[in-house]
Amino acid sequence: MELAAILLFARLRCCVRRSGFQSVSTFVHHRRGAPPEEPHVRRRHQSLSTTYEANWRRPMAAATPVENVAQIPVSLGFLRLIPTERMRLMARTLDAKGLTDRFAGWMAEQRWADVKQLFEFWIRGTDANGKPNKPDVKVYNYYLQANFLVGASSSELLDFVAQMDGFGVSPNTASFNLVLRAMHQAGETAAAEKLIERMIQIGKDYKEASPDEESYKLIVSLLFSDNRIDSAVNYIDLSMKSGYMLSTNAFIVCVRSCVNNGRLDALLSIMDRFKKMHKSKPFQPPWHVCTYIADVAMQSDKSELAYCAFEFMAKWMAGGETTRPALPSMDEGLVVSALATAGRMYNSKLLDCSWAVLKCSLRQHKAPAPESYLGKIYAHANMGNILKAFSTLHEFEAVYGNSEREDVEGLFSPFYSLNPLVIACTKKGFTTLDAVFEGLYHAHPHIKSIAAVNCIILGCANMWDADRAYRIFNSIDATFGLTPNIDSYNALICAFGKLKKTDDAVKVFDQFVALGVKPNIITYSQLIDAHLIVHDLKAALATINSMIGAGYEPSKEILKKVRRRCIREMDYKSDDQVDSLARKFNIRMGTEVRRDMLFNPQSDKDE
Known part of the structure; x- marks a missing residue:
């Protein structure tokens, strides 16, 4: 008996030594430190030092697979199992709560294939009482989500949802939303619309399956992407009646679709709905989206839509002092366009709102x-x-x-x-x-x-x-x-x-010059016109010379008016003076052929 014990001890000692473990006695008289290394042992360690130093964080990484298996303690034999067998064993040991916790951890680690495989093994097993495992809706939704994330199609997900009745589980909103997400990715508009209608019908009796904010967001963005604007507006109404507001991303898709299809009236109706819902559930489009809507609206003379955009910008400005990062300054060119549109379309609300946004944007700094x-x-x-x-x-x-x-x-x-x-x-x-x-x-x-x-x-x-x-x-x-x-x-x-009160005009000119008021180019232009009306070419040319003496250059328009009067009066001498002035100031006068045709129709017939 003692011999058998000694042999067993020797075998265990070899295993421990081979595994790298060192036994230390708990008795005081047997306690000892590490023995001094022998020379041949030191040489052996030196031959493995390179491998050990390169893998000091994971010493087992440099070993061969056979050595790795040999180094695993016997008590961890569970890890030697292949993944499939490991999943089978885990499925036998987990109850519904443990399975839910395990799925939550694996979903965070993105181990979607493992979630799918474990659920399929678990659902075929039995519990501690020998009864078949029965999932709840939360566990099953983890399974649906794992299938969605590994690339399952919407038809496959619909089949999985249909199988929930066989397990005595009713699909809820999250279950249907996973199918909607798959349809949204695949662009299956008709199928998604049928599914959302089914959710609405089921939700009348079972509230847990009625559409939520994510459901409406998916169907609305999908319909807008397919340019089905009227249907999308109907679902926006249903969403608002249910107390939900359109998400920012879905609204951007809405704006893009309405602008591309020229449906600015639909965009205006949607924004009016948002304004009515603002008190109960505020909605604030991004600043750059507001400016884009205003720009598009003013190009199409849609003053009411531009007013809605500026109204949302005014709300941004109202909270702009506490917004971080601070809002950008208002583009004054956009405000000028808004003011012009307001004047053209007789919209006083747009005029007041755009001016208020501009004043608030400048923050009284300029x-x-x-x-x-x-x-x-x-x-x-x-x-x-x-x-x-x-x-x-x-x-x-x-x-x-x-x-x-x-x-x-x-x-x-x-x-x-x-x-x-x-x-x-x-x-x-x-x-x-x-x-x-x-x-x-x-x-x-x-x-x-x-x-x-x-x-x-x-x-x-x-x-x-x-x-x-x-x-x-x-x-x-x-x-x-x-x-x-x-x-x-x-x-x-x-x-x-x-x-033709040229004398009075000249008196006014002499009066304010005597008062020390300096005439400008408009003054000389009006005096020249007054002289040309009474056919006084010499006075007109004299006024031009006075204008040149005052430091102003005659414009092409002034010289052409004087030359036109010279031709009608057949005053060629004055006409030569006009040509001389044109050459002096490098003004290309051009010809008056088309105008002469209007004044000399008879000569054209003679030719």
């Missing part, structure tokens, strides 16, 4: 650009809100009136930048002109400005009423307490020139 002010003035003028246009003009003057810009005179000139406001003042003739003047007279002082009065004077000139223009000119100082500027005198010269 003033809006002149183009923005002019766009707002044009919009008010076109909509007939002349007093609001004058109020904006007064603010514009306060900001840029004393600016050092080179074009500051042109910004407030009724002949150039403010000409649309002049036209609006005479839209209905003298009725509008008198109403505008009376409104400006009784208005608040912050509306009154010299630029506004100049627009009224030029409006009188366009109505060929020099007397009315002169009376308003005199009221600049007497009534409004303002000082006339060069544009005031230019508008009065224009009024006198149109009615």
Whole structure:
């Protein structure tokens, strides 16, 4: 008996030594340290040192497969099993709760094939009581998800869902959503629509299977991708009735589909629905999507859609102080386009909203650009809100009136930048002109400005009423307490020139020159026109010479008007002077063949 024990001990000692283990006695008188190495043992370790050092983190990596198996302790024999047998053994030992926990860990590790294989072994087994294993819906959904992630088709997933009844499990929303995701990836629009309708019908009796937010997101984005916009809008309505809001990605697909198919009306109806739902469940499209919608809407003159986009941008601005990262500054070019669209389509809401977004975007660090002010003035003028246009003009003057810009005179000139406001003042003739003047007279002082009065004077000139223009000119100082500027005198010269009152126009010119007011190129242009109306070519050429002496170059338009009058009057000497001026300033005058055909139709017939 003792001999058998000694032999068994010797065998175990060999196994331990071969496995690399060292036995240490727990008795005090047997405790010892590591024995000193013998010379031949040291040489053996030195021959394996290279392999060991290269694999110091995983010493078994350098060994052969046979050596690896030999080094596994006998107590870990479970690991020697091939994967299939290991799965079979695991399926026998796990209950439903343990299987759920194991699936959760494997899904996080992306071991989808293992989840699928283990479930298939487990479902064929029995529990501790000898009854067949029965999965719950959570375990089965793990199985469905694993099949989806390994690339199963939607038809295969539908078969798996149909087999749930055989296990006494009812599919829930998550089960159907996995099938919808497969259909979404494959672009199976018709099948997905049938499935969502089936979910709606089942959900009437079994709430756990009714569509949720993800279900509606998948079907809506799939329908928009297939350009079935009307059907997608119906499902958006169903989603909102259920208390769900469209996701950002689905909304981007919606915008792209509506724009590509020219269905901006459908996009407007969807955004109106979002605004109605904003109080209960806020929805905020991304900033760049809002700007894109506004740009597309203004190109198509859809002012209501542009207003919706700017309204969402205003909500972004309202929370912009706490948004991180900070919102980008508003593109003023987009605001100018919005102001022009508002004036064209008579949409005051778009005008006010776009201007408010611009002011909030600038954060009071700088003033809006002149183009923005002019766009707002044009919009008010076109909509007939002349007093609001004058109020904006007064603010514009306060900001840029004393600016050092080179074009500051042109910004407030009724002949150039403010000409649309002049036209609006005479839209209905003298009725509008008198109403505008009376409104400006009784208005608040912050509306009154010299630029506004100049627009009224030029409006009188366009109505060929020099007397009315002169009376308003005199009221600049007497009534409004303002000082006339060069544009005031230019508008009065224009009024006198149109009615062939050239002498009065020249008197006005001499008067303000004597007061120290410097004439500009518009002044000389109006004087030249006044002289040409009365066929006084010499005075017109003399005015051109005075303009050149003042440092201004005659434009091509001025020289062509003078040459045209020379030809009609057959004053070839003056015509030669015009040609000389054109050569001096390198102006290509061109020919007047087409215009001559209108004035000499008989000569054309003779030829």
